[in-house]
Amino acid sequence: MKHFLDRLQTRKIRLLKIAKDNKELNNISDLAKELNCSTQTLTTTVESLIEDLEELSIQTLSIKIDNKLFIADFSNEFSLDRLIHLYLKKSFEYQVILDCFFNTTKSTSQYAKDYYLSQASTYRKINSVKTILAQFNLELQQASKIQIIGEEKMIRYFFYSFFWETRTSVTWPFPYSKDFIEELRQLLYPENYLKDNTLINENKLDLWFAITLMRVKENELIGSLPEIKKMLQKNPSYLKNKAEITERCLEVNRDLTPQQIDEEVYFYYVVMMYNIYYVEYDDKMMPLLEAINENNEVFKLASVQFIESLNHFLSKPLKIDQYNILLANLISIHMYVFLFEGLLSPFEEPLKTKRFDRIYPSFYKLVKNTYQNFIEFDSFSKYYYNKELLFPSYMLTLFVSIDVKNYTIPISVYLYSSHSKILETILKKELSKMTQYHLFFTDEETDETDLIVSDTFNIPYKLSENRMLIWDPIPSDTDWKNLRDKLSEIKKEKEFLFLD
Structure with missing residues (x-):
């Protein structure tokens, strides 16, 4: 704000x-x-x-x-939200941008009267709007009326960023209902997007579709997107529902040609893919994977190369299902960034990626190393240079796409109970629930054992104390804390040694 x-x-x-x-x-x-x-x-x-x-x-x-x-x-x-909304209505910059979107702009002198501003103050505020637009490679034209000019895809990106930044629950300012938008979206979703194996950002999709429909209504069309076209042509929902999709688009603008409708749908598709994440593999992903495999655009090549770079730093290669999930999710990111030329909206508060370092330091370093390796390719650095934009997406996508702990360095644990084998088994089950660690249990102590956990020093052989943790037969809260601290220490040491 x-x-x-x-x-x-x-x-x-x-x-x-x-x-x-x-x-x-x-x-x-x-x-x-x-x-x-x-x-x-x-x-x-x-x-x-x-x-x-x-x-x-x-x-x-x-x-x-x-x-x-x-x-x-x-x-x-x-x-x-209501208070914020009332404050926004008093903002000169907000109102000018809002009027540009709804095509209700006034003369500069009229804005000055409405806001009781001097000519100098009015032009200072107009320049403030121009500064915001310049970050999207757009301009504010002040001829017969004030309007935003520039490439259509960037105008849409700007308006999306603007409305997302200033959103409140007080009002839905668009003439198209969310029900209408939902019906149109359903026609475009690949069938498996409707299952439980995906995460969908409904609010962002609603906003993107509303803005796009408004631009189409005003006959401000997206134009040709040949690089994206191939990605949609194998979408079963698109092929099955093309006639109905065309009909819905004509409800918005009767003058659209079949080619213009297709171009708008390609744009919808990119935006939709970026806001949908796969979390589990499904055979219905096959049409999407076929479209990816037949594509040689930079966003496909970048996605494959990113995974190859990632594999350098994983403890083992990705399984085929997780490879496909990650590829589909990376394609979405790389298509979106390619479309909007790598620009990060100045309105958005970027996720504090450094904070991932506190949650999972070795994973943060894993992604950092992968990105550094990936960006060394000149053909990708042209589009994927903006680390602030990409890094949070990469971090979150990898967390969603793969079970990270299974691809990090495992910790071998020998657990010994002098009291009961049953108790030993129960404790192993409890330790297995500590999913932030990739633990595997050994039946005997060896030189490769990373940690020995025991309820007594009196075990049948001499053990190195620096890899040993002694706790009560029924561990206390302090024992569990000491175990977590010890595992964190071992994990960090092993993984950082590997990543270095």
Whole structure:
């Protein structure tokens, strides 16, 4: 929202989010630190927010500062989305972009009157919109009317990014209902997308389709996408439902030619694929895999090369099913990035990829090494140079596509119970539930054993203490914590040694 809300509005929203999520954080000194402002600025912010609530007739929230404590009383009906929406309606930049989308723009002088701005302030805000558009390789034209000009696919990407950034639950601003969009999407889904073996980002797909339909209605068409065409032609749903898809498109714009309809559907398909992830192999993937195999576009070659680069750093080659799942998911990423020229929307807050390092440090390094190997190919670096855009997608896709722990270095464990073989078996089952580690159990201790877990030092042979963990016959919470720490230490040491 930083592009459309001023600093004061942004601080108000952050303050309310903190107050709603963490009621114990109410001391104004602590809140000021959290908001990176002085206590005086925070006090001014609260006073201004009280005025906003009165002006906007929001009676579902009351706030005050009492004895250096910020007190907020939220009713169940309070909607932060509604407040954000009301703030957005006051934003000059937001309104200009919204008007461009709905083709309802005014003259610059009229905008100045509407927002009580001087000519200098108006042009400064217009330039702010131009700066945003420039990041999508677009321009703001100020001739007879204000409009956005540039390549159609980038205009759509911009509007998608804009609406996703400013989305609230308050309103659906598009004339096409979600039911209509859902019906159109169903006609395009390959059959297996409707099964349990996929993850579908419904909200993003709804938004993409709504924007695309609006552009088609205005006769702003996508044009030829020859590189994408082959990917759709083996889609059974597309072939079976082509007549009905054509009919739905003509409902939006009666002047469309068959070729223009096909071109729009190719665009839908890329967007749809990017927002659908396979998690399990299904034989119904075969048409998609056939289309991939018959394709020699850069996004297919990049996907194959990425997997080849990945295989250098896995402990064993991917099984065929997981290879196919990963290939299908990578194709989606690489098609999407290819289509939008590797641009990362400036509106999006990129996932903090470094935080993956804390969750699974060796896996983070695995992906990092793979990407570095992959990007050395000049034919791919032209399109896939934007690490900020790609890295989160690669991380998440690999987690979804393959059981990561099965392709990392295994840890051999010898578990010994002096009390009972039954207890030993039970403990092995419990350890097997620690899915973040690739554990396998040995029947005897050898030089290759990474960890010996025992309830006594008195086992039949001398063991090295640096790879030994002693715990109670029925392990305590502390014992389990010590085990996790030991396994993490071994895992990191083994995998980093392998990756280096």
